[in-house]
Amino acid sequence: MSPVGIGRSLRVGLTLAGAGVLGFTAMLLWPAPESAPRLAGLPAPPTPALHVPSPRPLERDPHLSMWSVVRHAATARSAPGRGTRVARLGTRTPEGTDNIVFVQRRARDARGRVWVEARLPVLPNGTTGWLPRERLGGYRTVRTHLLINLRRSTATLTRVGRRVFRAPVGVGLPQWPTPRGRFYIRNKLVRYRSGFYGPLAFGTSARSAVLTDWPDGGFVGVHGTDRPDLIPGQVSHGCIRMGNRDIVRLGRLMPVGTPVTIR
């Protein structure tokens, strides 16, 4: 089209657009004929039944920890991809609960496959390894942290950084020391009949480095006791014992997956 033709088309278009705007304005300003639908007098819209609040950004939460279930048996490796074999993980714990790992970070290997570095429930204590993401289940989160102070014989639980529980505990005797390091709560056993373990027991990923032939692998538990008179102090085979009232209270406050620091 020639420049003259384009100019003529533009003028025609603008004229038509102007006429449209004028017509719409006239329709709003002048009364409609009796036969036309009446637009005035429409009722106000109903008030919504719910109020949607303003969106809040996801806050960076330094107290947030992640764990995941081992969905399929997996080999943990020293690095994403072709690292050396660190441990073999099954899907169940010796107690018959789902096996879980504590998630620390993620990375991709050279082929783009996602791997997850996790704390592992194996000896030596403190072992971490990389697991293929697809061998794990969904991520779950906790905001609690359990600190065991061996020197003071205390257990302290924090939630979002605030202390919500503190109790005196019994810890391992010198010949069967409670291992130091960073671990996590693996499971929770309830409704069994045992005075020795009290009414409730948590299993941790920590293992006795001495009692390696203990049934089910010598895992360290956090549990009650029938000898509260021995607490606090060095009294156990490595487990963390506390009064039965305290362990019941801790059972209400501490979810599985909670990171545990023993120092």
Place this chain on the structure above:
Amino acid sequence: MGELSFDRLDTDGALAEAAERAGVVSRGTFLAGALGGTAALLALASEPAAAQGSRDVSILNYALTLEYLQAAFYTEAERMRALRGRASKAAVVVGGVERAHVRAFKDVLGSKAMKSPSFDFQGTTEDQNAFLKTAVAFEDLAVEAYKGQAPRLQAKSALAAALSIHSVEARHAAWMRYLFGVEPATHAFDQPRSKPQVTRVVQSTNFITSSPSTERKRMPRYTG
């Protein structure tokens, strides 16, 4: 533009059907497979509140379950920090909106609000392409679900609430489609999707899982 492929998510073709109806993919892209069941989805389909004589409460709980799913998906995607560029920005913004929807439904339902199920997004929050594909499917599904239930709501105030969220979900759907590179609007009229249809689609992804079994009645054998 390549076709969407939900082959990892869509084992029975239900998502394929959704995408096909939305006009973004041909049915031949998808694989057939078996359905899996979860208690959460059965609860979703059973309309527990209907027994109390309130269809609206039941519908709002149904919407809440879908909002739980979306909010968890975007929240996990943000936490994983695996997304880049505009997809990352979209996950942050849409995640905040979906969490606001969850809070609103929980507020209005009070003690009748269903609890959130457990989720396993199977790595889709950790990969840019998988994230966008899933986001497109979720948002399209949410739009169809709201459209399917809105005419069934009895209270006008509930209908007004549903419409106010429906349009937001439609914007999200357009946004995610744009980011994934598919046309946001290709049809003159959108079709609704019934609750059984939506349930089947969600079920086919296996994103809703049972809670891990971490508690057991058993004598401990810890070191003591």
